[in-house]
Amino acid sequence: MAKGNSKIVNEFFWPVRVYYEDTDSGGVVYHTNYLKYMERTRTELLRNHGFEQDQLKEQENIIFAVRNINVDYLKPALFNDLLQVGVMIKRLGPASINFAQTITREVDDILLCQAEIKIACLSADSLRPCPIPENIVRTISHAG
Amino acid sequence: MAKGNSKIVNEFFWPVRVYYEDTDSGGVVYHTNYLKYMERTRTELLRNHGFEQDQLKEQENIIFAVRNINVDYLKPALFNDLLQVGVMIKRLGPASINFAQTITREVDDILLCQAEIKIACLSADSLRPCPIPENIVRTISHAG
Amino acid sequence: MAKGNSKIVNEFFWPVRVYYEDTDSGGVVYHTNYLKYMERTRTELLRNHGFEQDQLKEQENIIFAVRNINVDYLKPALFNDLLQVGVMIKRLGPASINFAQTITREVDDILLCQAEIKIACLSADSLRPCPIPENIVRTISHAG
Amino acid sequence: MAKGNSKIVNEFFWPVRVYYEDTDSGGVVYHTNYLKYMERTRTELLRNHGFEQDQLKEQENIIFAVRNINVDYLKPALFNDLLQVGVMIKRLGPASINFAQTITREVDDILLCQAEIKIACLSADSLRPCPIPENIVRTISHAG
Secondary structure (H helix, E strand, O other): OOOOOOOOOOOEEEEEEOOHHHEOOOOOEOOOHHHHHHHHHHHHHHHHOOOOHHHHHHHHOEEEEEEEEEEEEOOOOOOOOEEEEEEEEEEEOOOEEEEEEEEEEOOOOEEEEEEEEEEEEEEOOOOOEOOOOHHHHHHHHHHO | OOOOOOOOOOOEEEEEEOOHHHEOOOOEEOOOHHHHHHHHHHHHHHHHOOOOHHHHHHHHOEEEEEEEEEEEEOOOOEOOOEEEEEEEEEEEOOOEEEEEEEEEEOOOOEEEEEEEEEEEEEEOOOOOEOOOOHHHHHHHHHHO | OOOOOOOOOOOEEEEEEOOHHHEOOOOEEOOOHHHHHHHHHHHHHHHHOOOOHHHHHHHHOEEEEEEEEEEEEOOOOEOOOEEEEEEEEEEEOOOEEEEEEEEEEOOOOEEEEEEEEEEEEEEOOOOOEOOOOHHHHHHHHHHO | OOOOOOOOOOOEEEEEEOOHHHEOOOOEEOOOHHHHHHHHHHHHHHHHOOOOHHHHHHHHOEEEEEEEEEEEEOOOOEOOOEEEEEEEEEEEOOOEEEEEEEEEEOOOOEEEEEEEEEEEEEEOOOOOEOOOOHHHHHHHHHHO
16 A cells, blocks of 8 residues: 555455355355355454444444445355455444455465445444444544 | 044145245255245144234244254155145144144145144243143134 | 337336344344345246246246346345335346346335346257246246 | 273354344344254364365265254344354264264353254265265364
């Protein structure tokens, strides 16, 4: 990254194995399952920063909800493939986060799928938008 | 049925279409999805008798939970197959119901899958076993 | 529709019931399952026009694959909701179709989810893009 | 294990994290998903012994299919739980394997679910039962 660039963009990766449950009779991973892999990876990103979503709900009364997904399917993943799912914060708003996510095949590093996903922070009680807790903002805006 | 048999056993059927989401890369319906079809059919049996599970939870404070499944996979269902899922009450206990369920292929009436499934009635609050409400017992014990 | 409008846009609808399998512990339909409902509806649109995808694969050597999804989640669907899933052809290319899809709650006609979904026509052998068979183009371009 | 015991029973364990995708609106893991966890673990047991199922299909023309499941649901798993899924070979027939499987909660080692699952070895072409390849029998009968 160019010197003087004050913004360090970190990408977090999570490995996912393709099991029979993930495939369809076309012989490839069923298209909605790539989006499940992406959510697992967002969950692991938060856990990696010390945030457990069951505790966020109980202690901070917040949950995260998907607002928009824009996903491109480039190449299919197959049964038994090992995948690397990437996630990067693209924009951090007061009550929402835009993530850029990718899925690549481990063996040859080929990009299979990419998406931009907007998540809203909601009050667990009212399900209305609410500010992302400050400690989360501070942690993830520095750490990627 | 033998003359004089005072117990009329009714079987309730619900049609299910196999979509891509249900299949796996073996080219057949993924094995756990037959059990989803069976639950849909138990839900529709209750609805057919006038019982909506969201209302049972809110008004009667009960939910139903699966306790045991014993399922035989005989022949596979394929993408695009139309199936008939059957359900029959085999035993009605004070706080549990044993269902006998079948899945047949509509086009040739071949039996693909059969199961016996034990459901417990639980208090929605405590998740402890509780008696099945009397109006449900009365309705389903007569109707099948 | 305004008089003199030469383009009749037909929307096809398919009813979908929400079962336990579709929900998550947030108490709502899990976000990827709306996309399954949309695929069921595209399948039923084709069937409604006389096209069965298992036959298209065997006889015409084509399959359809999802290329891009852009989906907005507006309001959640709940367990036991009856939904109406709509589909409309937005653009019909030589080897791809763009569908506009909606999910509304039957009871009050509230829009829960909307998406634009691009589907490619592929050779079932090579998985390379191939022209949509002419009889399909002719049928669905007139019928909506 | 007692000295002189000629039968060494090894249990293989695989960790599984519960994500939102796995739960239902009852607040617990949806009942069929425990069976997916068990299949992931059988797959990892085979991989642990050097057997990849995509290669077994291509090179040995065999696939494994579930024939019977008998599963007891004892206690529910919750969102975010870390589980340990166990698998042990109970009976090794010429063309089938009976597995005993368990799911325990990592944090307190409580047993949530147990099952006996019969798997058949099938010819990938004909889908008829066929003998389990000898190198697989030899490896897994010694190793558990």
